Amino acid sequence: MSNLLTLTQPNRFADATHASDSAWRQQGSLWSNLRQVCELLTIQPPATADDEDTLFQHVRFKAGQRIHRIGQVFDTLYIVNSGFLKTVHIDEYGNEQVLSFPMKGDLLGIDGIHKQHYASEAIALSDCDMILVPYKTFTSLGRIHVELEQAMFSVMSREIVREQMMISMLSALSAEAKVARFLTNLGERFNQMGYSGRSFNLRMTRQEIGSYLGLTLETVSRTLSALNELGMISVEQREIKLIDPVALKTLRRLPPAKARIKVSEIVSEKVTEKVNALVNKNILPQWNKDMAVALN
Amino acid sequence: MSNLLTLTQPNRFADATHASDSAWRQQGSLWSNLRQVCELLTIQPPATADDEDTLFQHVRFKAGQRIHRIGQVFDTLYIVNSGFLKTVHIDEYGNEQVLSFPMKGDLLGIDGIHKQHYASEAIALSDCDMILVPYKTFTSLGRIHVELEQAMFSVMSREIVREQMMISMLSALSAEAKVARFLTNLGERFNQMGYSGRSFNLRMTRQEIGSYLGLTLETVSRTLSALNELGMISVEQREIKLIDPVALKTLRRLPPAKARIKVSEIVSEKVTEKVNALVNKNILPQWNKDMAVALN
DNA sequence: CGATGGATTGATCAAGCTCAAGGCACGTGG
DNA sequence: CCACGTGCCTTGAGCTTGATCAATCCATCG
Numbered sequence A, B: 001m002s003n004l005l006t007l008t009q010p011n012r013f014a015d016a017t018h019a020s021d022s023a024w025r026q027q028g029s030l031w032s033n034l035r036q037v038c039e040l041l042t043i044q045p046p047a048t049a050d051d052e053d054t055l056f057q058h059v060r061f062k063a064g065q066r067i068h069r070i071g072q073v074f075d076t077l078y079i080v081n082s083g084f085l086k087t088v089h090i091d092e093y094g095n096e097q098v099l100s101f102p103m104k105g106d107l108l109g110i111d112g113i114h115k116q117h118y119a120s121e122a123i124a125l126s127d128c129d130m131i132l133v134p135y136k137t138f139t140s141l142g143r144i145h146v147e148l149e150q151a152m153f154s155v156m157s158r159e160i161v162r163e164q165m166m167i168s169m170l171s172a173l174s175a176e177a178k179v180a181r182f183l184t185n186l187g188e189r190f191n192q193m194g195y196s197g198r199s200f201n202l203r204m205t206r207q208e209i210g211s212y213l214g215l216t217l218e219t220v221s222r223t224l225s226a227l228n229e230l231g232m233i234s235v236e237q238r239e240i241k242l243i244d245p246v247a248l249k250t251l252r253r254l255p256p257a258k259a260r261i262k263v264s265e266i267v268s269e270k271v272t273e274k275v276n277a278l279v280n281k282n283i284l285p286q287w288n289k290d291m292a293v294a295l296n
Numbered sequence C: 001c002g003a004t005g006g007a008t009t010g011a012t013c014a015a016g017c018t019c020a021a022g023g024c025a026c027g028t029g030g
Numbered sequence D: 001c002c003a004c005g006t007g008c009c010t011t012g013a014g015c016t017t018g019a020t021c022a023a024t025c026c027a028t029c030g
Helices: A021-025 A034-040 A135-144 A146-172 A175-192 A206-213 A217-229 A245-250 A272-280 A287-295 B020-025 B034-040 B135-144 B146-172 B175-192 B206-213 B217-229 B245-250 B272-280 B287-295
Strands: A031-033 A055-061 A066-068 A076-082 A085-090 A096-100 A121-124 A128-134 A199-201 A233-236 A239-242 B031-033 B055-061 B066-068 B076-082 B085-090 B096-100 B121-124 B128-134 B199-201 B233-236 B239-242
Touching (some): A076 A135, A085 B146, A096 B146, A146 B085, A146 B146, A175 A199, A175 A206, A175 A217, A206 A217, B031 B034, B034 B076, B034 B128, B076 B135, B175 B206
Antiparallel strands (some): A055 A128, A076 A128, A085 A096, B055 B128, B085 B096, B085 B121, B233 B239
């Protein structure tokens, strides 16, 4: 599966205005068959599939290039074969809101189906190898292979659930919890891709993380520093190591009054003085103090 | 084909205390045909549809009843024919997060497709008349009427876009802007349903609005009072009148540093003293002062 | 090497949360 | 019919989180 991306591609996307225009100029580029595409999406390939039947073209994008833009006519879905991206929504006043950080196996462009124009913008954060799935192909495949239609609904449903989780997280969690979860989520995704989920490099800026989490870049930076000093992670610029994933995952929202937490779950070791110091230095919020005190 | 859904439900709703009680007692209950269902969802009914071919059963729910719960096995989609509901996600610690307020024409349950278990909980806020769409029927219809499959993808895509908007709003807007938009959105939806979009009753508590918008109920209450005193709306308990929808819709986010706003767009009239008074009384946040001053 | 974009850190402050008290509407039972 | 309870809403006072503004640092790259 990994030999799929030996593609050397002239940069005909330099202008990038119309990604797909240039697509059919592709000659010696790579193609994937249906089975490979299904594996990428982690869905069952249909038993009826003929490996040579339908082929999907690969296209490479350089870091910084746009895969599609808001308002552009929709006709293609994209699957990430390698690389990292962000999708963003631009509000009425030009502010950029990061919606997701797609990586290997993720499907892009679904939001374009509704109005037949993309509702978001996808931008490569690193060099990327993307598989083109013309929407027409997508739908007709569903009709040919019955099991596939199921899987397609399932993938869209998964996206909806993902966004629901995002909404929950945005409106319920504290800054610390948001950042902590963001890191563990990233870790899990790296794991699934076969990389280390403990030690990885961020592909996005603090700014982008902040936008994604509904925080400012300063808060993201401060929180990373705090988690670092607490010994839950180690940060050095973009290089992240998750030292205490359990503590990270259970780091909770600043509790809404009533349901306060069993402190033992919060941090793995005694950290009273450390925590107090950080609270006093204004790196950690007040309530950590009580918890740390209650700890030992 | 014609009897795809002659369902007298087995014990899907095993828990007799809820919802379902009423469900199977309905014998002479209402049924809708495909054409009617399509109209409700505002999608094109397929030309090939035979009105008597496929029928969809209606089920009534009383205010407070659950339509489905988290984790329950998924096999049915619901379309709201009348009434008002909320969907919620319950986090690991029992906190309720409101995800949407479905009403006439909305489709519920899509989030169950992915794992074959509902990922959220739907609760009637008023008496509701719901149309059952067994998932099996749903998918087989897509195969029979080709145009329908399109429409089904489109509906799911619309939901994804809606949630993206929600995410943007949650992380970018101020409390005031959130509440203002919430009201205008509600108004627009009432309009589409043929009711007045200017004057309506809230079906949900301040608590639920707050959860939906990522605010506390107190903030929601205060903000409503503020918009009321500013003359943009009138509030009396659950009764809302939108007096200046334009001002409401353009009420902006607390600007993120750089891109500050053309003040003229904010409020429709001169309101300097009013605003100052409210700021001093701590009802409106500080920055309104500058805007009001800049106004005249 | 300087320039540039990103990251860190500090100091200050206000938006929105928490806690608390009281008010209003509606239903139920005496 | 009123008294009372309950659930929801409003308003106030004070405090914390996280935003803002600003200075500095660091890394990369032409």
